[in-house]
Amino acid sequence: MPHAQSPEPPKVPTLNGCHLHVNDGLLRPDQVSWLKHSTLDLPLSELQRRYHEDGYVLIKHLLPRADVLKAREEYFQMLAPCGVLKPDTAPIDGIFDPANDPLDFPGIGAGMEGGNGKPGGETGEKFVDIALAAHYAEWYKETFCKHPVLKDMVAKLSGWGENTLGVKRSLIRNNTPGNKAIGVHYDQIFLRHGEPTSMTAWVPIGDISLAGGGLIYLENGHTLGREVEADFTRKAKESGLSDEDAKNAFNQNMLSTGLLAEGPKQYADTFGKRWLVTEYEAGDVVFHNPFAIHASTINHDQNNVIRVGTDLRFVDSSRPWDTRWDHDYRFNDGV
Template sequence: MSIAGMRTLETPLAAHGRTIPTQRLGPLQPTDPAIGVGAIRRRYEEDGYVWLKGLLPRAEVIDFRRWVFARLAETGLLAPGHDFALGIAASEGVDWSLADRRLMSLVRSAAYEGFCAQPPLVRFMDAFLEGISYLHKRKLMRYTKPGTPMATPAHYDLVYLRGGTSRLVTAWIPIGDMPAEMGGLIYLEGSHALGRGMEAEFRLRSGDLTPEERISAYNSHMAEGGWISKDLPDMAERFDARWLAADYEAGDVVLHSPYMIHAATTNEDRAGRLRLSTDIRYQNVDDEIDARWSNHWSLGDML
């Protein structure tokens, strides 16, 4: 799909049993990496995100998708008889305990580390951050079966990274083609300003918290787990804003501000494909680093 080829979003997206009406949906605006890092940085500051089309080699992203699903196949997650790169989900018989253990192995693998630190991405992040980029050790890779009711509720990332600098950049990478109905990330339009306001309000109210509680997303002044809301249609109405969605392709990378409010929707892919993505955090190595993110991601690590 070309940069000009983002289709009109005509299918409502849903999460947590609530459907976002089409009038509260809009298209994420793509950016050609060839416009230069200065122009990209200006767009990021203005919009709270940049959706970089084709920053990574498409074939290598698809090969990595195949590698991941080949190693998850023994869990029963994949339907037999298909190229693992398609990621066709099995209808039943998944050993979820084994799947969790295998996912924790994959995020510790050299192959995954190499995917997250591949030269085109590192070179870009060095230029974008105007220095030497640091990739946080805690990195998340997620897969979602079609029809799974759970989806990531609305939040902004700084809630989970308050122990270091606020000059963070999240890179969200779809591992494979991901049309909007597969439930990729959606962004509340213009919400990086809302996130800054929410964070300022939290600081004003957190004077009674210990330093350890202040950096925790689970303190008494936060909603459950640091989420803002699971009701995405209500948020759009409350802030009179649209949720921006996209048909992502293998090779795309989305960078977003730590204040930008985002969420995921239900995977409703008609072809039965698993959604696979990774979200990783970069910062300038000279800025303060949140020590809690210096360990590998573990399920239930309360971050």
């Protein structure tokens, strides 16, 4: 069958001349491969197969590009008064003013001590406060997060149908050039009070170049994530911990941020796996399962484009799910 054949390599730039930086250094060429691209002309059964076998499926051009760029424009119109954007540039372009210190514009959720505390100090307070306020804006909360195309695709991929529920709590991550990237993790770590059946839709809000700080996925990381989880559960039960105590103990024995590791480079070497990378276009969506191990690169976009993306979670409402997520994003909410 044509749809079962190996797909052609994605038409993205080669790594020659493109350096991929992560929190603990520069990824070597042998640590990197390509993220598989999928398109809407593939049968649903093939998209489902890829999701289950790979732990993710990247669907190109799923959302209307205009809808995504409209959200990007709304976001940066909110942030513009902070002085984060280069003068005389359009908000929709999201060009960082190189005269600024990136540390004055910290990204939400990139791995703060204590989990999801408020990042930055006094200099970044206005920027962070407005970035948080964007989560409650109608253009984001009611229009973008509830885009019918997203929910429809999740319902089909998962087979949940009418039981498909978009979780309220979501996270818009901005990443100004040179700032800290997202560390190594899988989502079940943070959704531990529900069944491990959730689905995440990671949606880039705008184009992201190969060096622009996009999400990277560990090759076959979803199987490693399940092994990590199973190994801890076994040790917890052997030590006599209750199920509730085990949930809490798991995160206490990781980094204070709840991450598996801060550095993707060393993590790849530890397990002998490669990171899968690509560039993203507005309209692309990656769906991944709760054990898919992922991180991001540091944003070194050559044009100083600010990377923006959002994590939207979906669950089967007929099954137990982590209801701690049944509220809009806020700092220090214990999740």
